[in-house]
Amino acid sequence: MLVSEVMSQQTPLSRVVGPWTDWMDRWPTPDDLAEEEPGAAVAAWGRLGYPRRALRLHACAVAIAQDFDGVVPSTYEELIGLPGIGDYTAAAVVSFAFGGRAAVLDTNVRRVLARVETGVANCGSSTSRADRELAAGWLPESEAAAARWAVSSMELGALVCVARAPLCESCPVAGHCRWLAAGKPTDGAPVRRGQAWKGTDRQCRGVILDLVRNAVAGVDVEVALTSWPKRHQAEKCLGTLLDDGLIHREGSVLRL
DNA sequence: TACACGTGGTG
């Protein structure tokens, strides 16, 4: 559950299934992953995106092996302290893996709360204090009910109360929705800033990392730098990749 | 709070 939640961060579930299955076959327990080199995790991550998640997941396995005797902890406080585990993932593991009581706040749930409770079309770009208070107020008291609420609210947002064309006709809570009652106003929706991509450091890093990931024998530094049209930017990005620990350098050879 | 951080599907 922890692995699947980390892989699902900002990533469609449909793309997670394959890598997750392979990952769990190869490393069924935290100890199995902890014994590997971090580069193996980065390689197995493939093209899931945000590859630092692979590094953090490896570090998470090491931490679980060292601090929790190889057993995934079951409380929010313990989980939130692990690498790559933030508010959402800690709550998700508590709720989905252990059936505990935690407010699982992802973008889907925040959108549902924004519409049903606040009456606006969309939630903010990040979790706010108001979101947490709303979610805390909605969370059922018992563990069982809370866990069911968590998965229900997330599915509702993912399948029915979707961002673009919500299926209000088949929504089970349509009768309670302030946004629907108000005639589904679109104003007030925050203008999302598009994610720049072409020519960015992000794209440059992706190109260089992909090159290294696909070269079994490693890649010559010069080859990597010439894989990007702007030399200066390539040097900078290779530098950050090395700093991040995503790529390692041995002489003039680059490896994961 | 704002920003950096990948990738591939979709309208």
Add this chain to the structure above:
DNA sequence: TCACCAAGTGT
């Protein structure tokens, strides 16, 4: 084509 975006985290 191309902007938009999908179950966030760390700084």
